[in-house]
Amino acid sequence: MKKxxxxxxxxxxxxxxxxxxxxxPVNSVNSAKKSTEKRFEQxxxxxxxxxxxxxxxxxxxxxxxxxxxxxxxxxxxxRVRDSIFNAFIDESHLPRDATCIECNKEAATIRCQDCGTxxxxxxxxxxxxxxxRNHFHILEVWQDEMFSPLYADHGVVGYGHNCSTKVLQxxxxxxxxxxxxxxxxEVCECEPIAVSLVRCNFWPGSPVKPTTAFHISLMNxxxxxxxxxxxxxxxxxxxxxxxxxxLGKTVSTSLxxxxxxxxxxxxxxxxxxxxxxxxxxxxxxxxxxxxLCPKDKGVMIESLDACMGLARKKKKGGGLVExxxxxxxxSDQTDVDNFVDNYGKEGIKIEENCNxxxxxxxxxxxxxxxxxxxxxxxxxxxxxxxHDFPKGFVNLxxxxxxxxxxxxINKLKESLKDKPxxxxxxxxxxxxxxxxxxxxxxxxxxxxxIDLAIPIFHCYGHKASCQIEYNPRRVTGIGLTxxxxxxxxxxxxxxxxxxxxxxxxxxxxDVLTDALIYY
Numbered sequence: 001m002k003k004x005x006x007x008x009x010x011x012x013x014x015x016x017x018x019x020x021x022x023x024x025p026v027n028s029v030n031s032a033k034k035s036t037e038k039r040f041e042q043x044x045x046x047x048x049x050x051x052x053x054x055x056x057x058x059x060x061x062x063x064x065x066x067x068x069x070x071x072x073x074x075x076x077x078x079r080v081r082d083s084i085f086n087a088f089i090d091e092s093h094l095p096r097d098a099t100c101i102e103c104n105k106e107a108a109t110i111r112c113q114d115c116g117t118x119x120x121x122x123x124x125x126x127x128x129x130x131x132x133r134n135h136f137h138i139l140e141v142w143q144d145e146m147f148s149p150l151y152a153d154h155g156v157v158g159y160g161h162n163c164s165t166k167v168l169q170x171x172x173x174x175x176x177x178x179x180x181x182x183x184x185x186e187v188c189e190c191e192p193i194a195v196s197l198v199r200c201n202f203w204p205g206s207p208v209k210p211t212t213a214f215h216i217s218l219m220n221x222x223x224x225x226x227x228x229x230x231x232x233x234x235x236x237x238x239x240x241x242x243x244x245x246x247l248g249k250t251v252s253t254s255l256x257x258x259x260x261x262x263x264x265x266x267x268x269x270x271x272x273x274x275x276x277x278x279x280x281x282x283x284x285x286x287x288x289x290x291x292l293c294p295k296d297k298g299v300m301i302e303s304l305d306a307c308m309g310l311a312r313k314k315k316k317g318g319g320l321v322e323x324x325x326x327x328x329x330x331s332d333q334t335d336v337d338n339f340v341d342n343y344g345k346e347g348i349k350i351e352e353n354c355n356x357x358x359x360x361x362x363x364x365x366x367x368x369x370x371x372x373x374x375x376x377x378x379x380x381x382x383x384x385x386x387h388d389f390p391k392g393f394v395n396l397x398x399x400x401x402x403x404x405x406x407x408x409i410n411k412l413k414e415s416l417k418d419k420p421x422x423x424x425x426x427x428x429x430x431x432x433x434x435x436x437x438x439x440x441x442x443x444x445x446x447x448x449x450i451d452l453a454i455p456i457f458h459c460y461g462h463k464a465s466c467q468i469e470y471n472p473r474r475v476t477g478i479g480l481t482x483x484x485x486x487x488x489x490x491x492x493x494x495x496x497x498x499x500x501x502x503x504x505x506x507x508x509x510d511v512l513t514d515a516l517i518y519y
Contacts, residue, residue, distance in 0.1 A: 091118075094142040100125050111140045111147060131155045135183065136175040136215075138245065149245045151181070158186030159199045165189040171210070172251045173202055176217040178243035180251040203267055205258040212258050219267050222259075226268075227518040230495030233260055265507065268514050269324045287517040288328060290389035297421030299477040301386040303455060304408060304428040305486040306400040307379050309494045312508055313501055314376040323506040325513040329393050333505075336394045336407060343403040376505070380493070380512070383408055388485035390516040395509075402430075402437055409446060425451045425475065427483035429458040432466040451475055455483030492519055 063071065098108040100122040108120035112130075114137035121129065126139055135154045140147040156168060166188040173181045187196045194204035202213035225231040237256030244250050252258070278284040285291070294300055323330075381404040382393035392408060405428060416422055428434055431452040438444055454462060454470040462470070472478045493515060500508045 109142050112137050136181055148247050156184050157200055163188040163190055172212045174214045176215045178240045182251055205263050212252055232499050265510055290385050290387055292387045293385050294422050299423045301425045301481050302383045303483045303486045304383045304405050306381040307490040309497050310380045311375040312377040321506055323509040325510055329513045329516050330509050331394045333395055339407050340403045384485045384489055386481045427453045427455050429455055431470050457484055
């Protein structure tokens with residue numbers, strides 16, 4: 001048997017910073033004369049390297065860079081967690097021998113966190129500083145070994161208007177942080193009270209004799225949460241109630257009812273007119289025109305589709321007043337219903353050539369019989385351009401009928417009649433059925449100068465012949481446009497489904513129009 005010669009092995013090291021290294025020694029087999037059992041024992045001890053690796057050493061773990069960052073961040077927060085808690089507790093007490101930072105003489109008993117860090121005042125200085133300004137700062141007085149809210153009379157809220165009819169009236173004002181205050185506001189007979197509140201930077205809760213108003217900054221926050229995050233008005237009202245100081249007084253618990261009585265809808269309309277000034281300067285963009293689409297010549301690509309997830313319950317009623325946005329995005333419903341009803345009587349029953357795809361009904365039957373009894377509007381049919389810009393929409397009363405797509409094509413061609421240099425391409429998930437229907441009903445003239453295509457992802461749901469004829473990669477002028485922009489729009493609008501389902505018809509149109517303009 002050959003002798004086993006002692007060898008030197010490379011030392012394994014674990015480095016964190018590149019400078020400091022931890023060396024792990026490895027013992028080699030010293031001699032081959034030892035017994036097999038003893039040699040096996042030594043070999044096992046030399047081969048097994050045991051080292052506890054702490055989780056705060058991400059470089060020593062077999063982790064990805066992202067995982068190392070997660071571990072590193074977690075451990076850093078863990079180290080300062082107790083210190084943060086103790087610091088917050090310390091700042092929740094009045095320091096011993098605290099003096100007023102304004103006069104530097106009297107003992108401080110009042111704190112104002114809205115003024116800044118460690119702003120302690122005596123009673124007289126706190127009153128002087130908050131009588132003519134900082135009306136909505138909430139002072140806190142130190143009593144019973146704790147700070148309690150002190151709703152001091154901070155003076156009168158006004159805008160400097162001098163009038164013989166001026167009077168002081170109490171209002172519930174909700175500041176930019178969602179806190180409620182009872183304040184005296186100067187009002188007069190020169191203008192409506194709602195106008196006077198707007199001059200004071202507050203949005204009135206009602207147009208006539210309002211008693212509650214909301215800070216404009218708070219309303220701006222509500223609008224952004226509503227349009228970006230689809231936060232319902234009810235949830236926002238509940239959050240406002242939770243934002244009240246724990247030991248403070250809650251003046252009004254019906255903020256949701258105040259906002260939902262038309263105040264928030266009118267504020268969104270106000271913001272729309274502030275952003276788009278077409279009513280004051282005719283010719284400006286009103287938020288419905290895509291600046292990238294061709295104006296005189298070029299290729300215009302638009303996608304059509306229906307969303308059945310934006311239904312509205314029939315029992316909610318509506319139709320008593322016109323939508324605030326009128327026909328900005330949605331077509332006149334009476335005109336749409338008349339077209340669909342007349343088209344249904346004259347339509348020709350044809351066989352659907354592409355029986356693998358069932359969207360779009362040529363027949364007058366509904367996709368869901370139960371929806372006819374429960375919902376007034378079954379969904380929304382619309383179109384977007386290749387830049388994902390919303391263009392035109394209608395409410396579905398009878399499910400996704402083929403007549404709705406024909407109505408939108410007629411409307412689109414009418415808008416392009418003075419632009420002969422614009423080539424139109426329509427992308428629809430049932431373009432094959434639409435083409436067959438128009439041929440069988442002798443309406444081929446409608447698409448004489450229009451190329452039809454199926455959106456790229458919907459195309460694979462059709463049979464082979466449809467994929468070859470209507471594949472967007474085979475249609476000249478489409479390029480890499482996928483035609484799925486309308487589906488991306490539906491994924492955003494579905495966030496309003498639970499809200500619009502319970503709305504009146506005009507309020508639902510206004511909400512969807514605001515969302516489309518924001519999108």
